[in-house]
Amino acid sequence: SAVISQKPSRDICQRGTSLTIQCQVDSQVTMMFWYRQQPGQSLTLIATANQGSEATYESGFVIDKFPISRPNLTFSTLTVSNMSPEDSSIYLCSVSGLRSTLMNTEAFFGQGTRLTVV
Amino acid sequence: AQSVTQPDIHITVSEGASLELRCNYSYGATPYLFWYVQSPGQGLQLLLKYFSGDTLVQGIKGFEAEFKRSQSSFNLRKPSVHWSDAAEYFCAVGAPLNYGGATNKLIFGTGTLLAVQP
Numbered sequence: 001s002a003v004i005s006q007k008p009s010r011d012i013c014q015r016g017t018s019l020t021i022q023c024q025v026d027s028q029v030t031m032m033f034w035y036r037q038q039p040g041q042s043l044t045l046i047a048t049a050n051q052g053s054e055a056t057y058e059s060g061f062v063i064d065k066f067p068i069s070r071p072n073l074t075f076s077t078l079t080v081s082n083m084s085p086e087d088s089s090i091y092l093c094s095v096s097g098l099r100s101t102l103m104n105t106e107a108f109f110g111q112g113t114r115l116t117v118v
Numbered sequence: 119a120q121s122v123t124q125p126d127i128h129i130t131v132s133e134g135a136s137l138e139l140r141c142n143y144s145y146g147a148t149p150y151l152f153w154y155v156q157s158p159g160q161g162l163q164l165l166l167k168y169f170s171g172d173t174l175v176q177g178i179k180g181f182e183a184e185f186k187r188s189q190s191s192f193n194l195r196k197p198s199v200h201w202s203d204a205a206e207y208f209c210a211v212g213a214p215l216n217y218g219g220a221t222n223k224l225i226f227g228t229g230t231l232l233a234v235q236p
Contacts, residue, residue, distance in 0.1 A: 033223055042208060043162075043226045058223075092161065094224070107152065107212065107224055111161035 002027050004110035006093050012116045013083055020079045021113045023093030028073035030097025034066070037090040037112070046091075049076040073099070083117045090114050120145050122211050124227035131199050132235045139194040139230050141209035150212040151192040152224065153183055157205045165207075168192060169214070179203070204234045 003026040013019050023032065032049040047055040047068055055068035070076040080087050093110040121144045131137055143149065151168040166177025173185040183194045192209060210224040 031222070042228045043210075043224075045223050045225075048223060096222075106164065106167060107210075108164075109154075109162040 001106070002029065002095055002098055002108040004093055004095060004108055006110035006113050008113055009111060010114040010116075012118060015084050015117055017083055018079055018081045019083065019115060020077050021091055021093075023076045023078070023095075023110055025074045025095050028099045029095040030073075030099065031095060032070055032076045033094040033096075034068060034076070034078045035092045035094060035109075037092065039088070043092065046078070049078075080115065083115075085117045088115055088117045120149070120211055120213070120225045122209050122225050122227035124207075124209055124230050126230045127228065128231045128233070130233040130235060133201050134198050137194075137196045137199045137203070137232070139207050139209075139232070141192045141194065141227060142190050143192065143209075143211045144190065145211055145213070147213075148187070150214055151183075151185060152210040152212065153177065153181070153192075153194050154208045154210060155179075155205050156208065156229075162208070165194070199232075199234055201234045201236065204232055206231050 005024045007022045034046045035043045036046050037043045045058050046061045046066055047057040049055050049068050049070035051070045065081055067079045090112040092112045096107040123142045125140055153165040154162040155165050156162050165181050166175050166183055168175050168185045176182050181196050183192055185192050206229045208229045209227040212224040213222040
C-alpha cells in the first residue's frame with residue numbers, strides 16, 4: 001500500500017493568513033487529490049492535482065483560494081489562502097494509481113490536516 | 119451525475135448483533151465502489167472495494183459488502199459487531215481511469231455513524 005505523509009497534522013491560524021499543506025507519498029502515483037471534510041460532514045473534493053499543469057477544481061472551489069502544486073509524481077501542496085473561520089476543516093490528500101504495484105486501482109488517504117481558523 | 123446516498127445517518131446496535139449499512143449510488147456504468155471507516159480524530163481506512171467480478175467482496179475486520187447492480191446498491195454487512203467497530207462509515211463511488219485503471223476522484227456519501235451498545 002501507499003504511505004502518505006501530510007504536514008502539518010494540525011494547525012491553528014489567524015484569519016487572513018495562509019497555510020500550505022504538504023502531501024508526500026512513498027511511491028509514484030498517477031493521481032493525487034485534495035478533499036475537505038468540514039466539521040460533522042462528509043468529504044468533498046476540492047481539486048485534482050495535475051503534474052506539471054494547473055489543478056482541476058470542482059464547482060465551488062477556485063485557484064485563488066486553494067492554489068495547488070504538483071511538481072512530480074510523489075508530492076503535492078494545497079494552500080488555503082486568506083483564511084476565515086469557515087475554512088476550519090480537515091483537509092485530506094488522496095492518491096491512486098500506484099505505479100510500483102498491482103494495487104493501482106485503490107484510493108489511499110493521508111491522515112489529514114486539522115485546521116482551525118480563529 | 120454521480121451520487122451516493124447513505125440513508126441512515128445514525129445507527130445503534132448491540133455488541134454481538136449483526137449489522138447492515140445501506141449505500142445506494144447513481145452512476146451511468148459500473149463504478150468502482152468503496153467502503154471506508156473513520157474513527158474519531160483518525161483518517162480514512164479502506165474496509166473493502168469492488169471493481170469487477172464476484173459481487174460479494176470480503177474486507178478487513180470481518181466486513182463484507184454485496185454489489186447489486188439491479189438495485190444500485192453496495193450494502194456493508196458484518197455478522198457480529200464488536201465495540202471497537204463504533205465509528206463513522208462512508209460509502210464512495212469512483213470512476214476508473216484509462217491510465218492503468220487508477221481510480222478517479224471519489225464521490226462520498228454523507229456517512230453513517232455507528233454506535234455499539236454493550
